[in-house]
Amino acid sequence: MTAAKMGAWALPWPPLLLALLTVLPSQSPGASAQVQVCSVDKTFLQVEENSDITEPLVDISIPEGQQVTLGSSSTPSAFRILGNQLFLNVIPDYEENSMLEAHLECKRGDTVVTQLRVFVVVLDVNDNAPEFPFTTKEQEVEEDTRVNSTVIPEAELQATDRDKDSILFYTLQEVTPGAGSFFSLLGVNRPALRLDRALDFYKWQNMTFQLLVRDTREEHVTPSHTATATLVLKVLPADLRPPWFLPCSYSDGYVCIQAQYQGAIPTGHRLPSPLTLRPGPVYAVDGDQGINQRVSYSIIGGNKDDTFAIGPDSGNLTMTKSVPSPTTFLLVVKGEQADLARYSVTQVTVDAHQATGSQLYFPQSLYRGTVAPGSGAGVAVKDPASPSQPLRIWAQDPEFPTLNSAITYQITNCSEFQMSGETVLTTTAIQQAGVFYAEVEAKNTVTAGVATTVVEIRVSGQEPPSTGIPGSSTGDVAAEGGPKDDQRFSTVDMAVLGGVLGALLLLALMGLAVLIHKHYGHRLNCCSGKVSEPQPRGFDNRAFLGDHEANWAPAPSSGTGSKSVEAPPESPSPVSPGPEPPSSESPGPAPLAGAHESPAAARAGDSPSAVRSILTKERRPEGGYKAVWFGEDIGAEADVVVLNAPSVDADGAGDSGSEGSSDEVAVRDWGPRSAPDDDDSTYI
Numbered sequence: 001m002t003a004a005k006m007g008a009w010a011l012p013w014p015p016l017l018l019a020l021l022t023v024l025p026s027q028s029p030g031a032s033a034q035v036q037v038c039s040v041d042k043t044f045l046q047v048e049e050n051s052d053i054t055e056p057l058v059d060i061s062i063p064e065g066q067q068v069t070l071g072s073s074s075t076p077s078a079f080r081i082l083g084n085q086l087f088l089n090v091i092p093d094y095e096e097n098s099m100l101e102a103h104l105e106c107k108r109g110d111t112v113v114t115q116l117r118v119f120v121v122v123l124d125v126n127d128n129a130p131e132f133p134f135t136t137k138e139q140e141v142e143e144d145t146r147v148n149s150t151v152i153p154e155a156e157l158q159a160t161d162r163d164k165d166s167i168l169f170y171t172l173q174e175v176t177p178g179a180g181s182f183f184s185l186l187g188v189n190r191p192a193l194r195l196d197r198a199l200d201f202y203k204w205q206n207m208t209f210q211l212l213v214r215d216t217r218e219e220h221v222t223p224s225h226t227a228t229a230t231l232v233l234k235v236l237p238a239d240l241r242p243p244w245f246l247p248c249s250y251s252d253g254y255v256c257i258q259a260q261y262q263g264a265i266p267t268g269h270r271l272p273s274p275l276t277l278r279p280g281p282v283y284a285v286d287g288d289q290g291i292n293q294r295v296s297y298s299i300i301g302g303n304k305d306d307t308f309a310i311g312p313d314s315g316n317l318t319m320t321k322s323v324p325s326p327t328t329f330l331l332v333v334k335g336e337q338a339d340l341a342r343y344s345v346t347q348v349t350v351d352a353h354q355a356t357g358s359q360l361y362f363p364q365s366l367y368r369g370t371v372a373p374g375s376g377a378g379v380a381v382k383d384p385a386s387p388s389q390p391l392r393i394w395a396q397d398p399e400f401p402t403l404n405s406a407i408t409y410q411i412t413n414c415s416e417f418q419m420s421g422e423t424v425l426t427t428t429a430i431q432q433a434g435v436f437y438a439e440v441e442a443k444n445t446v447t448a449g450v451a452t453t454v455v456e457i458r459v460s461g462q463e464p465p466s467t468g469i470p471g472s473s474t475g476d477v478a479a480e481g482g483p484k485d486d487q488r489f490s491t492v493d494m495a496v497l498g499g500v501l502g503a504l505l506l507l508a509l510m511g512l513a514v515l516i517h518k519h520y521g522h523r524l525n526c527c528s529g530k531v532s533e534p535q536p537r538g539f540d541n542r543a544f545l546g547d548h549e550a551n552w553a554p555a556p557s558s559g560t561g562s563k564s565v566e567a568p569p570e571s572p573s574p575v576s577p578g579p580e581p582p583s584s585e586s587p588g589p590a591p592l593a594g595a596h597e598s599p600a601a602a603r604a605g606d607s608p609s610a611v612r613s614i615l616t617k618e619r620r621p622e623g624g625y626k627a628v629w630f631g632e633d634i635g636a637e638a639d640v641v642v643l644n645a646p647s648v649d650a651d652g653a654g655d656s657g658s659e660g661s662s663d664e665v666a667v668r669d670w671g672p673r674s675a676p677d678d679d680d681s682t683y684i
Contacts, residue, residue, distance in 0.1 A: 036063045037114040038106030040086070046121045049094040056085035058118055062106065066113055071103030078102070078120075092122040095162045124164040129225035130213045132159045136230040139193075143201045144238035151183065151233070154192035159213040159227055171212045175230075179207035183233070193231070201237040201290050208232050241287025242344040243295045243335040247279055256287065261348040264400045266355035266446045267323050273445075274316035275308075275350065275405040276394075276421065282315035282348065284335035293337040300345065301332035308350070323352040358398040360407070360442055360451035367393050367440075367455045369424060373433050381417070381424040381457055394422045395442035395451045406446040414438035417457065424455060433459045 039061040047053060062068055062084050070079060079102045080089045086102055099121055106114035141151055159168055170191040174180035182199065186192040191211065209231040216224040245258040261277040274281070286293040297315045299308065308331060309320050317331075329350040336343035369381035369391035380390035397404045409419040417438050418427050424438070436457040443450050 036066075038062050038066060038068055038104065038116060039114075040104070040116055040118060043117060044119050044121070046123055047088070047092055048123045049092045049125050050127055052091050053088045056082075056087050057102075057120065058086045060084045060086060060104065060116075063113075066106050066108050069105050069107065071105045071115070073101070074103040075100045079118075086118060088120065092120070094122045094124040094164065095128065098122050098124070126163050126166065126215060126223050126225070128162040128215075130159040130161045130166070130168050130215050130227045132157075132211070132213065132227055132229040134229055136232065138232045138234065140234045140236050141195070141199065142236050142238055143199045144240060145195055145199060147195055147198055149195055150186070150192050151195050152193040152231075154186065154190055157191040157193065157211060159191075159229075161215050163215065166215050167217075169214045169217055171214075172231075173210040173212060175208040175210055176204075176206070179204065179209065179233075182207065183209065199235050201235050201288075205235050205290075206232065207235070237288050237290025239288055239291055239293075239341055242342040243284040243293075243337060244287045244344065245282070245284045245333075245335060245346040258284075258344065258346055260346055262403070263317070263348065263350045263405055264403055265319065265323065265350060265352050265405050267326055267352050269355070269406070269446045270319050270322040271405050271445070273405075273408065274311075274318050276403050276407070277317065277348065277405075278403050281421075282310065282317060282333055282346075284315070284344070284346075286337060287342075293339055293341070295335045295337060298334050298336070299331055300334045302330040302347075304329065317348065317350075325352075326354060327352050353399060355397075355399055355406070355444075355446050357447040357449065360395045360397055360444055360449040362393075362395050362440075362442065362451055362453035365453060367391065367453060369455060369457045371426060371430055371457060371459055373459055374429070374431060375426055376429050377426055379426045379430075380420075381426070381455075390423045391455075392422045393419075393424065393440055393453065393455065395453075397444065397447075397449070404444065406444050407442050408445055409440055409442050411438045411455075412441050412452075417455075424457070430459050435459070 040058045042058045045057060057079075060068055060081070068081060068084070070081060075097065078088065078090050078097075078100045080087050081104075086104070088100075092100065099119065102118040102120070104116040104118065105112050106116070137152075137156075139152055145151065157170075159170075161168060167189065169188050170185055171188075172180070172183065172185050172193075182195065182197045182204065184194055184196050186194055191213075211229045211231055212226060213228075214224060214226045218224070241256075244256045245260075248256040248258040250256050259279055261279070261282055263275045263277040265271060265275065282297060284295045284297070286295060294313075296312045297310050298312065299310050304327075305321070307319060307321055307323060307329065308317055310317050310333060315333075315335075329348075329352070331348040331350065332345055333348055334343055334345050368384055370384050370387070371379060371381050383389050383391040393409065394403070395407055395409075397407070409422065411417055411419055411424070414436055416426065416428055416430065416436060417424050419425075419440065424440075436459070438455045438457060439452055440455055441450060441452050
C-alpha cells in the first residue's frame with residue numbers, strides 16, 4: 001500500500017475513534033446498568049389516607065454484589081425494605097403528610113452505585129370533624145342594639161375542617177325557650193349572628209344558643225361529621241327610661257304611670273318632722289333597674305314663700321315655716337338621675353287646714369302583722385292581707401280625714417318592735433315563733449290628742465287566720481292591754497249563735513200570736529163598736545168620750561159574752577187632771593186579754609138609771625164597778641190601768657153583771673211606760 005493510501009486511511013481515524021469512544025462508553029454503561037444497577041418497577045403511586053396497606057409498594061431489582069438501603073432524605077419512619085421489596089411502614093394521614101417519599105440507595109460496599117426515588121401520594125378522605133375555636137362563647141349585647149345589625153361577626157364563629165376542600169354548614173339552635181325569635185345566622189354557610197327583634201332587658205336578660213356545624217349538606221350521609229359550641233348572650237340594660245315615682249302602675253308593660261302625692265298640714269304650726277304623704281313618701285327609682293342610677297330630688301315649682309324643703313337624697317318633704325291661713329300648695333318635684341341623663345317630675349298637693357283639737361282615733365282596735373322567724377333588726381312587719389307589703393298603721397283625725405303630718409307613733413309596751421312612721425320594724429333578731437302584742441300610741445304634736453291601738457304580731461311563716469271583720473280580734477283584749485289566753489268562741493261564732501237565737505225568738509213570738517188570736521180573738525172584738533168623733537187637743541185614744549156620763553147598754557142575754565158600746569149624744573168636756581205617772585220600777589205589762597174578760601158595764605138593776613158609766617175624770621179606789629179614767633198629760637200613746645181587779649172567772653163576770661165582779665179600768669196617756677202607784681193595779 002502506498003504512502004498516500006495509508007495517509008488517506010489515517011486521516012479519518014481520529015474522528016472515528018473519537019466517535020467510537022464516545023458511543024461505546026455511552027452504550028456500555030446503559031447496557032451494563034440493566035444488569036449491574038438497581039431498578040424499581042414503579043416510582044409514583046397513590047394511596048388513600050387511613051389505609052392499612054400490607055402489600056409491598058414496589059419490587060426492587062438488585063444486582064449481585066449490591067445492597068439497597070433507605071436514604072436520609074426519605075420520609076421518616078414511613079417505609080421499610082424487606083428483601084427486594086418496599087413496604088409502607090405507617091397508616092397514611094393526609095392531614096399529617098400528603099406526600100411520602102422513599103429514597104433508595106444501591107451500594108457496593110460503601111460506594112453508592114445507584115440512587116432511586118419512589119413517591120407515594122396520600123389521597124384526602126373526609127375523616128375529620130369540624131372544629132370551633134371555642135367551646136362556650138359569651139357575648140354582651142346592648143338592649144338598644146338596632147334590629148338587623150350583626151351582633152357577632154362571621155370570623156369569630158367560623159369552624160375549621162382539616163379535610164381538603166370541605167364545605168361547612170351551620171345551624172343555630174335555641175336553648176332558652178323563645179330566644180330563637182331574637183337572633184339568626186346570616187346564612188347556612190355564613191355563621192355571623194344577626195339581631196332580628198328588639199331586646200327587652202326586663203324579659204330577656206340571658207339567652208343561650210347552640211351553634212352546630214356539619215361537613216356535609218345532608219345530615220344522614222356517611223361519612224358526616226358535626227361539632228357544636230355554646231353561645232351565651234347577656235343583654236345589657238340601656239338608659240331608655242326616666243326615673244319613676246313610686247308607686248306606679250304599668251299601662252303596657254313599658255310605660256309606668258307614676259304616683260302623685262297628697263298631704264295635709266295645720267295652719268299656724270311648723271312641723272319639725274317630715275310630712276306624711278299618701279300613697280307614701282316621695283320616692284323615685286331609675287326606670288332602668290339594671291342601671292339603677294341614684295335619683296336626686298328638688299322642688300322646681302309651686303313652693304310659695306319657700307314654705308317647704310325636700311331632702312335631695314331622701315325625698316323627705318319638710319316645712320321651713322308655718323302657714324298662717326288655709327291654702328293649698330301644688331308642688332312640682334323633680335327626680336333626676338345622678339348622671340344627669342334623664343329626669344321626671346311629679347306633683348305633691350299639700351292642703352293647709354286649721355286645727356281645732358279634734359280627738360284622734362284608730363279605725364281598727366286590733367291590727368295583725370307577721371314576721372318570719374330569724375328576722376334581724378330593722379325588718380318590717382308584713383301585712384297578712386298583702387304579704388309582700390309592710391303593715392301600715394295610722395290614726396285618723398276628723399279634721400284631717402285622710403292624713404295628718406302632725407301625728408307621731410310609738411310602741412309603748414314591747415321592746416322587740418318600734419314604729420318607723422306608720423310601719424312596724426323589729427329592733428332585735430326574732431328567733432322563735434310566737435305572738436307579740438304591741439300597743440301603738442299615736443299623738444298629734446299640734447293638738448296633743450292621743451289614741452292607742454293594739455298590734456298582734458305573729459312570728460311565723462304562715463298567715464294568721466282571718467275572721468273577715470276589719471279590726472276584729474281572735475281573742476278578747478284584757479283590761480291591761482293584752483288578750484285573754486282562754487278564748488273559746490270567736491266573734492263569728494257569737495254572731496252565728498245570735499242569729500240562730502233571734503230566728504228562734506221570732507218563731508216563738510209568731511206562735512204565741514197565733515195562739516192568742518185563736519183563743520182570745522172573739523174577746524178582743526169587744527173593743528170594736530161605735531165611737532165618737534175624733535176628740536180635740538190631739539188625743540190618740542179613740543175610746544175617749546168626754547166628761548159626761550156615757551150610756552153603756554147591758555150585754556145581750558145570748559150567753560156569748562159579747563159587749564156593745566153606745567156613743568154619747570153630747571160633745572166631750574175637758575178632762576180633769578190625773579195622778580202623777582207611775583214609777584218605772586213597777587211590774588211589766590200584764591196580758592192584754594185580762595183587760596177584756598170583765599163586762600163593759602156594771603148593772604145594779606133593770607132600769608137604765610142603774611147602768612153606771614165606766615168613764616170618769618177621777619180615780620175611784622172603791623171596787624164594785626168598772627171605770628176608765630184619764631189623766632191630763634196625754635201624750636202619743638194611751639195606757640190602760642185596771643184598778644182593784646179581783647181574780648174572777650171571765651165568763652162568770654160577763655154573765656152576772658154584778659158590781660162585785662166588775663173592775664175599775666183607767667186609760668191614761670203617759671210618755672214613758674210605767675205602772676200606777678196602787679199595789680193592786682195592773683199595768684197594760
